[in-house]
């Protein structure tokens with residue numbers, strides 16, 4: 001089926017929903033479609049616990065938030081971008097409230113939390129279910145807007161591009177409808193890619209099932225450059241549950257005094273960093289990784305049982321309940337935790353206003369690489385970046401929409417969607433997916449070596465070849481489409497990691513354990529040109 005809109009939004013997390021709402025304000029007559037892979041709330045946004053970092057108290061300042069962000073970013077943040085995003089923080093928090101988000105307040109003041117790397121309390125939250133509250137409020141606002149239509153269970157495969165006077169232009173997307181098993185074409189002069197992260201590429205991860213890096217693969221195949229994909233943030237403390245997806249225990253719990261212990265009860269962070277449990281995430285994750293490798297154990301312990309049980313239950317009602325549901329009482333004894341892939345600092349290269357190198361294509365949220373995070377992300381800066389980029393992209397793309405002349409007929413000679421191969425055997429797909437995630441966790445995890453990266457690259461190439469060779473025409477499924485994207489993104493991560501012959505921020509490689517000024521730049525991989533797509 002063929003559909004035409006003015007604005008397409010791929011993704012229903014904070015970036016996509018906020019962008020759709022702001023676009024409806026800037027372009028009141030525009031017809032807007034939100035296309036989302038599964039149910040509307042299947043997003044990382046819906047899982048965010050800690051909150052959003054913004055300067056909201058007298059004891060804080062833009063300079064302090066800027067300095068904390070730059071310090072954690074390991075020399076690779078784009079300072080102009082950080083300034084813009086930090087300064088927009090209080091405004092977007094107010095706008096979120098206008099859309100109905102209820103942040104926790106006491107006596108009319110925000111109840112601000114403190115997280116690793118922040119020099120003051122500045123994380124605004126809604127109890128420990130901040131993302132769920134944001135997702136709820138923004139979805140209600142979108143559903144109440146008659147210009148916004150939501151297509152759920154539609155997986156975007158590729159961008160539609162056409163050549164205008166020698167320049168490729170984005171004209172919409174091809175999407176696979178899960179219910180109808182058909183490929184739909186959505187045409188529009190403006191497309192916003194807000195597809196979130198890629199944590200599912202790793203075996204231990206905190207992300208929802210949708211986080212398979214689709215946006216990075218889609219943009220890369222359409223010729224858009226990607227950058228800094230070696231910088232994968234591992235969350236130090238996901239609840240360890242063998243064979244089941246880990247549940248994240250927010251670092252706000254460490255912010256309230258939880259200690260990290262070895263299995264035999266030693267204080268794990270005492271000599272690892274001056275900030276101990278509040279050290280940046282990469283430092284904490286590496287300390288745990290080292291302890292696990294040295295002890296041979298599969299997890300370490302997180303202990304907040306020394307705190308008043310009533311305080312723990314009221315400050316972390318959801319985390320307490322979810323741990324209890326899985327058989328662990330936080331108030332009673334230490335619980336087992338393991339580092340898990342959590343956030344991608346790299347992604348599709350985009351300006352802070354969402355613009356990419358492909359006219360008509362905008363990008364916001366975790367899928368984008370704006371320069372905000374550099375080599376490492378300061379906790380709770382990601383929701384902030386997503387919402388600020390979405391806001392600025394709505395302004396910029398509204399101007400583009402007014403000025404652009406969109407053809408009534410777009411020549412669809414795009415080779416991208418037609419290059420799809422289809423699955424023959426579901427078992428193979430599940431097996432290949434598991435193998436890919438294990439390879440990434442074992443060889444491209446917290447501590448890397450050049451040899452292991454080459455080994456991983458070999459295995460990923462074999463998997464990619466297998467996908468091409470084995471999967472012949474039967475009905476398409478999400479599984480094969482996702483696996484295709486996951487192998488593409490895995491390869492890009494490994495290539496980026498091999499290019500950075502130094503250790504910086506989230507990228508630690510034993511062969512080059514020091515920082516080097518030779519690598520004081522982004523790791524950019526050029527998008528594929530038309531004739532390179534197979």
Ligand SMILES: Cc1cc2nc3c(=O)[nH]c(=O)nc-3n(C[C@H](O)[C@H](O)[C@H](O)COP(=O)(O)OP(=O)(O)OC[C@H]3O[C@@H](n4cnc5c(N)ncnc54)[C@H](O)[C@@H]3O)c2cc1C
Pocket residue numbers: 010011012013014015016035036037038040042043044045046047048049050051052053130131154155156157194195196197206207208210211214215248342343364365366367379380381382383384386
């Ligand atoms: C457990 C957890 C806790 C976190 N806690 C915090 C926190 O406290 N503070 C903070 O700042 N950050 C936190 N983060 C990170 C933050 O939540 C995410 O970076 C942010 O929510 C990403 O928002 P987004 O809109 O870019 O993507 P998402 O919210 O992930 O939304 C992505 C959307 O894109 C859709 N999509 C993906 N691929 C396709 C496709 N091919 N076709 C159609 N649709 C597609 C998905 O279905 C989904 O609707 C946390 C992350 C996790 C996983």
